[in-house]
Each structure stands twice: as C-alpha cells, then as structure tokens.
Amino acid sequence: MSRSTQTVPGQFSLVLHTHLPWLAHHGRWPVGEEWLYQSWAASYLPLMRVLRTLAAENRRGLVTLGMTPVVAAQLDDPYCLDGMHRWLANWQLRALEAATMHTATGAAAGTASTPEALRRFGIREYAEAEQALDDFAARWRHGASPLLRELIDCGAVELLGGPLAHPFQPLLNPRLREFALREGLADAGARLGHTPTGIWAPECAYAPGMERDYAAAGIGHFMVDGPSLHGDTALGRPVAGTDVVAFGRDLKVSYRVWSPKSGYPGNAAYRDFHTFDHLTGLKPARVTGRGVDSEAKAPYDPDRADRVIDTHVADFVELVRDRLVSESRRIGRPAHVVAAFDTELFGHWWYEGPIWLERLLRALPEAGIRIGTLNDALGGGFVGAGVDLPPSSWGSGKDWQVWAGPKVADLVALNTEVVDTALGCVDKALSQTGAAPTRDPVADQILRETLLTVSSDWPFMVSKDSAADYARYRAHLHAHATREIADALAGGHREAAVRLAANWNRADGLFGALDARRLPR
Numbered sequence: 001m002s003r004s005t006q007t008v009p010g011q012f013s014l015v016l017h018t019h020l021p022w023l024a025h026h027g028r029w030p031v032g033e034e035w036l037y038q039s040w041a042a043s044y045l046p047l048m049r050v051l052r053t054l055a056a057e058n059r060r061g062l063v064t065l066g067m068t069p070v071v072a073a074q075l076d077d078p079y080c081l082d083g084m085h086r087w088l089a090n091w092q093l094r095a096l097e098a099a100t101m102h103t104a105t106g107a108a109a110g111t112a113s114t115p116e117a118l119r120r121f122g123i124r125e126y127a128e129a130e131q132a133l134d135d136f137a138a139r140w141r142h143g144a145s146p147l148l149r150e151l152i153d154c155g156a157v158e159l160l161g162g163p164l165a166h167p168f169q170p171l172l173n174p175r176l177r178e179f180a181l182r183e184g185l186a187d188a189g190a191r192l193g194h195t196p197t198g199i200w201a202p203e204c205a206y207a208p209g210m211e212r213d214y215a216a217a218g219i220g221h222f223m224v225d226g227p228s229l230h231g232d233t234a235l236g237r238p239v240a241g242t243d244v245v246a247f248g249r250d251l252k253v254s255y256r257v258w259s260p261k262s263g264y265p266g267n268a269a270y271r272d273f274h275t276f277d278h279l280t281g282l283k284p285a286r287v288t289g290r291g292v293d294s295e296a297k298a299p300y301d302p303d304r305a306d307r308v309i310d311t312h313v314a315d316f317v318e319l320v321r322d323r324l325v326s327e328s329r330r331i332g333r334p335a336h337v338v339a340a341f342d343t344e345l346f347g348h349w350w351y352e353g354p355i356w357l358e359r360l361l362r363a364l365p366e367a368g369i370r371i372g373t374l375n376d377a378l379g380g381g382f383v384g385a386g387v388d389l390p391p392s393s394w395g396s397g398k399d400w401q402v403w404a405g406p407k408v409a410d411l412v413a414l415n416t417e418v419v420d421t422a423l424g425c426v427d428k429a430l431s432q433t434g435a436a437p438t439r440d441p442v443a444d445q446i447l448r449e450t451l452l453t454v455s456s457d458w459p460f461m462v463s464k465d466s467a468a469d470y471a472r473y474r475a476h477l478h479a480h481a482t483r484e485i486a487d488a489l490a491g492g493h494r495e496a497a498v499r500l501a502a503n504w505n506r507a508d509g510l511f512g513a514l515d516a517r518r519l520p521r
Helices: 033-056 069-076 078-099 115-140 145-153 174-192 210-216 251-257 302-331 353-366 374-379 406-432 441-453 457-463 468-490 494-507
Strands: 011-018 063-067 157-160 221-225 245-249 336-342
Touching: 011 245, 011 353, 011 374, 033 069, 033 078, 033 115, 033 145, 033 353, 063 069, 063 145, 069 078, 069 145, 069 174, 078 115, 145 157, 145 174, 157 374, 174 210, 174 406, 174 441, 221 374, 245 336, 245 374, 251 302, 251 336, 302 336, 302 353, 406 441, 406 457, 406 468, 441 468, 441 494, 457 468, 468 494
Parallel strands: 011 063, 011 336, 063 157, 221 245
Antiparallel strands: none
C-alpha cells in the first residue's frame, strides 16, 4: 500500500470561528456595514456552498463551525439581508464597469490596473457576482439559519455557540457573564433548533473557574489556544476536575495556513487582499512578491492560482499525516489534531480559501486521514488526563494584554463603570415590578447596549491599531446609550426611559429574545 493511501491513526478536526461585531446601522465605509457585506460575499456565501456540495455527497463531520450570536443575528436580520442584496448588485455593476473599460488609467504595462487587465478581470468578476446574486436570491433571502440548520441536521457540521455580543469573559462581571452565555446558547437554540454543547469562547479567553460556568450552562467542551495546554494538544483535556473538555489549537498545523509572519495566502500567485483598483473598488492584482508596490503588482491569473491551490492542499495533507503519526507515536495512542481559524480567512482575507477548503476536505479522507468534529473526538475517546489551565487567550502573548493592557486601560475602566451602572439599574427596575410578569423593554435595552459596550472587538481593534477610532467611538456610543436610558429611569422618568430605549432599539435591536428577567440576581 502506498504512503498516500495508508490509514493514518487518530482524527483531524477543522474548527472555524465565525465572528464580526454588530455593524448594522453603524457606518458604511471604510469600517461598518461594508465589512459585513464583504465577509458575507467572499466568505459566508462560498463556504456554505462548499459545505452544501460536500453534504450532498453524504460526507459527514466536515467542520466544527463556531457561529457567534452577533453574526447569526446579522445574517438573519431583514435590514442586513436587504443591504446584502444591494451590495451584491453593486458589486456586479462595478465588475461591469471594469469589463467595459476603454479609457487609459496611466498604469504601467504588465500591471493589474491596465485597461486590458481590468477588462479580463471584470469579465470574470461579473460572472462571480452573478453567481453570488443567484445563490443569495435562491437560498439566503430568509437568512442563514435555515441553511445552517440543514447542515447541522444532516451531521455535516457541529455547531459551536458563544455568549451574546462576544465579550471578553475573564474581565466581565460574573452575573453578566452567566447571563450572556446562557442567552447566547438560547439564541442559537431558537434560530437553529440545536442548542450547542460546545463553544468557541470569545478570543479563546479563559480564567480559572470558567469551566464550572460552562458545566452549569450545559457546555461540555470549548476551544483554547495551544499554549494554554503548553503545546500538548494531542488530546482533549478535562479541566480542573470537571467533565468539561478543553480542545487546543495545534499551532504547528494551523500556522502552516495562517500565521503572524507567513502562510499560504501570501503566495505570489494568490489574489492580493490589500491592492484595490480605485476606480471600481475591485481587487485585480496578485500578491506578486514581498515588497512589491501596489502600483507594480501583476494581474491576477486564476489558472496560475489554481495550480498553487493543489500544491497547498497536498502540502497540508502531508503535514496533517505527519503530525498525526508523530503525535500518536509520542503519546502511545491515536492522537487528535485540531486546526482552527477565523472563518473570514477563507474568502475574505484569502480569496482562494474556500476552494482550498473544498479540495482539502476531499483529499484528507482519500489519504486515509479520518476527519470529524469535536463531538466526534469526544465520542471517539480522544480525551486524556485532566489539566489545570492558566489564564490565557489566543491573542498576542497568549495572555490578556490585548484586552486588558495599558493601551486599552480606558476601555477596561469604561466597561466596569457601564456594567455596574447597568446591573444596578436593572436590579432596581425589576424589583419595582415584583414578580415581573411581563418583559421590561427598558431593562432589556439597557442590557443589550451594555453587552455591545463590552464587546471584545473594541479593545482588540484599539490594541492592534486597526480602525481604532471607530472602535473607541462604538464603545463610547453604546456606553452613552446605556447611561442615557439608565439615568432617565433612575431619575423617575419612566416614559422618557421607554422612549429612549425604543429609539436606541431601532439601531441596536439584535437579540430580540433577550429577557432581563433572566439576569442572575
């Protein structure tokens, strides 16, 4: 039997984390709804197409898919669905503009922005936009939830949930942390008919004791980054004497695709994410080479990129094979290898990523490698001895510095103040109504705005200096909303508080089932 067809010990799991902050009604360009629609068109549409295709071939246990409640809310939201349809139509118009270009652009010969290069690119882009529009109109007009539910029902995908609005849990008041987690799991159950038993904790952040919160909420497994397990990720590990299992991301395998310094998307043949044609807003260039100026980058050649995709599929299959064999030998039993990434890497950041994924998910079983979900790993016994985890995350330094360091000390203080204000106000409001037989829209909106204030996205963007001004604006905007409603209520102006809550809800009406009465007292 050849090496390429020998059965390999153990199991490989691909885990994807799908997350964006709440962007609807909060700006369009360069940061805002454009971010949502680009990710939707480039990542979510093709990824779902890939998973539907493979599921139709009776392939099961393909991926473990983390879907945060805030993304699920946007992909089901009528306003966002309408905006996405318009965005796709605009994309097609921009492609048509490129395909019919006749005027000189002043670009150097042989570069991606010459009229002839743009025409060729525009023709192909137009066809791609047309496919996306057809797909969206036929399958997505009722949102993402029906599509996801089909994949979960048939066993092609395991769903990972998460807390509402993606807070950095270790720094969050325990009452609000419990509330956000339970409401997030309930949100997934209502949308998809499946309440997750596993989660991708926001930022893979962990603090000792959180495993007990997970157990109480019905969570049996969660993701951490490899260094949290001191690099020993060959098996899931029960945490701190509980039955809750931590699965660690294998950095040796994951970083082959995407790392802080290298990875497949940087290949010279792949489409360049950063280079735009400023007239049409399209991305017609290939990476070309390190240090090559945007104006000098060569035209994108899909045939050339296609050949490299096959090379990178073969390389990754070989890496997974070698890792499973070596880790199984090291621990003396079949090992488990987990590669984990942001979903948005595949398509949005790395244009060829969805094609690579489809070919990979076919190639791995052909090479004798068992693929399965994290639930499959639990069922298959890929669990080792218990472990105590350190405070950790998957951010820079693998600690909490990105969300708690000096650069974001003001946001940490803001979050503490807003949470204290919100909890005190909600407690008072609910105590005034006795048993609270009906929902209180004021208390609900206070908690909704508070959760948006403490989203982990804002300190991340500030620490990484990625649209930091927008991130600070959003954090302070939601903090202001919380204070404004709470101040009116505390001042005895109930009617004003109701009016303010309704006005803010027009922009921030996500999580419609959020019920402040379920806040732990």
